[in-house]
Amino acid sequence: MRRRNGMDTIFYNGVIRTLDKAYPQVSAMAVKDGVILRLGTDQEVLSLADANTKKIDLEGRLMLPGFSDTHLHMLFYATFKRRIDLVDTTSYEEVVRLCKADAEKARKENRWVIGCNFNQVNWSDVNKIPDRHDLDAIAADVPVFLQRACGHIVCLNTKALQLAGLWDERADTTQHTMDFGEDGLPNGYVRENSAMCVQSCWERFTVNDIKEMLVTVCKEAASKGIVQVHSDDFNLVADDDFADVIQAYKELAEEGRLPIRVNEQIRFRRAEQIQRFLDMGYRANDTLGRFKFGPIKFLCDGSLGSHSAAMRQPYRNDPGTKGLLLFGDEELYELAELAYTNSFHLVAHCIGDAALEQMLNTIQRVSRTHPYPDRRNGIIHCQIMDQAQQDRFKEMNLVAYVQPVFLKADSKVVDDCVGPELGRQSYNWRRYEDLGVHMCGGSDCPVEPFDVLPNLYYAVTRRDGRNGPQWYPENGVTLEEAVEMFTSEAAYASYDEDRYGTLTVGKYADLVVLDRNIFERPLEELFDTQVMLTMVEGEIVYQRG
Ligand SMILES: [Zn+2]
Structure with a gap:
């Protein structure tokens, strides 16, 4: 096949916010072979078209880098969708x-x-x-x-x-x-x-079932403007399902059927599981098409609502309990060391400040004992904490994986659980930004839906629902910062900042087009904003209407 010189796709007449500080806004973009080749004025970019170029008139709409959701559970979500909710x-x-x-x-x-x-x-x-x-x-x-309902x-x-x-x-x-x-x-x-x-x-799934579930959820995510998810899928029904899940991703990659990118948060709880996985030969950041092996993940405590999140002090509203740590210190260290010395960076689910303290100490110890450059370790949820703990995120260059939409449920209970003094220091996204900590956003779907736009609203307004009461509004971020949490910061967390996350010449054309310019509209309209088009690597994976 003779290669054409013309562009595959040209977008023009748009408001293209690149999130690239060198070149923040343009009106046109040219894409070829999945990569952004040119950004500029309509005139400059349209001159690169030939007869076969697909020209898309953005009609003044906003284009952003495609969204990422940096913590969710695609397969759990898929199994939930197969049930009838009788609540x-x-x-x-x-x-x-x-x-x-x-x-x-x-x-x-x-x-x-x-x-x-x-x-x-x-x-x-x-x-x-x-x-x-x-x-x-x-x-x-x-x-x-x-x-x-009681289970x-x-x-x-x-x-x-x-x-x-x-x-x-x-x-x-x-x-x-x-x-x-x-x-x-x-x-x-x-x-x-x-x-x-x-x-x-x-609840027994064949590799084919898993493939269909993944494709269905990925397509739904694409319809929300999502081009990449960081998903925890290795524990579908039992602890040892992961070989089937890997096989499913492998086949989807070979068949070219994965519409979006998946960065796996590889959750394990026993050394023999980690060893069995390592024996399969995979290492951190290995890819199978659009699938990538991400960090090894540990679940360190429970949840706030059930008072199982591990706290340093008893729950104020339940003084008989401090929640529960799911690992002993040495047990966790040994698992962390096994993963860390086999190339993997670490993330951990920590909701209470005792779980956070345990994981901060674990990461500090393992990274001092085994110093490797550029390990992007992180804490998922990182909800209850004091400022001294938050400072350690900066010192240790940890990524904070936060779920702004959790405010909907949590803003009503945090102060009751831990008191306002600690409550004010918790979920303090403003301070992460001010400290220069890498912070990325997610939904924890199926806990909350993976709609990114409402999640931006919670990050900025700190409201409990649309126009609901505000909870420590001074701890919110700007809309620009919130968008970065779901784009460029997510790409950083998965070591992909050179490939996508901003709209930059030479990076993949992973992008979303919205029906309105969210930067110029009232924040409440984030709930009404529609995704018009989602593109991954130059391929349209969702188009509205
Ligand atoms: Zn989760």
Whole structure:
């Protein structure tokens, strides 16, 4: 094939904010072979077109570098999407309707009907937990599994009991935690550990399932202007699923089917898992097409809402607990050392200040014992902290992975949990900027949706929801800084700042076009702003309408 001289795509008549300080705003851009070749005025850039160039009139719209979400769980999100969320049901009749509709699809797709989060107390018609007979009436030929919101009891229809191997159980012989009817047969209620065993019957995914789930979520992310995610996918159902997940990414790469870039946050909790992974031969920043092996990740504590985040002082509103560290100090150090000496940088989920302290000490010790240049270690969430801990981010050149959208839930509870003195020092994004700490943004989807534009709103306004009350507004960042958190800073965190993250000649054309100029509109409009087009490596991966 003879190579053309003309450009593949030219965007013109736009407001192109490059985030490149040398060349902050232009109106036109030329792309060839996936790379930005020229930025300038319409006249300059359009002169590079030939008959085959695709010319896109931006009609005055705003173009930015494509967005990144630097912490989410794509596969968890995909499994959630396959379930029916019954949390808002107000009658059993509504449950029946939702499950029957899903059973139609499940029958064709040869899968289970999975409903979760019901609470019969909220139903206006029947206040009983549905049993086997009730669920058989919904669908007898499709397995049905409904989980109560508490998570401690599930109900199954006959088909599901059969597939789960529970149908032949009897009250006097069973080892399982389940209930029986007057006829001596299982009535469909399964409790506690036995319920989790049932879960493994339907939550078993083939490599093909995983591939389809990933492609679906990546396409949805592309529709939100996202060109790169940092995703934690290696623990899908069990701890040891990661070989299948890697295989799925490998096949997607070979088939060229991954629409966006994925930087894996490789979560492990045992040395033998890390060793087994290392024995596969992968090292940090190895790539499979658009997939990249990122940092090794440790989950160091729980969550604020459940008071399981590990604190140095007892919870003010729950003085009997300080939360829970999930690793001992030496245990964590040994895992960190194994990863670190095998090329990997480290990230850790730390929400409480005790978990943060433990991980700061771990990273400090491992990086002093084994000094390597340019290890971009980081802390995911890093919510509760004092200024002395925040200063260590700068000293140790740590990346702060924050989720501004968490304010929606957390701004109501932080001061109750830790008191206003520590609350004010926590989630202090302004101070990271002032210290010159690398800070990037994310959603922790499925905890929160991966819509970047509302996330920008929370970062800047510190409001609890659209036009909601503000929480320490002085700790917010500017809109420009917020956009950097979801673009150039994210690219830095994955060692990709030379490839994308700003719109710069020589970098990949990874970009998003919005329907309005968010820098000139009221911040509330971030909730209404539409993504018009998303491009990865010169390829349009989403276009509205
Ligand atoms: Zn997470």
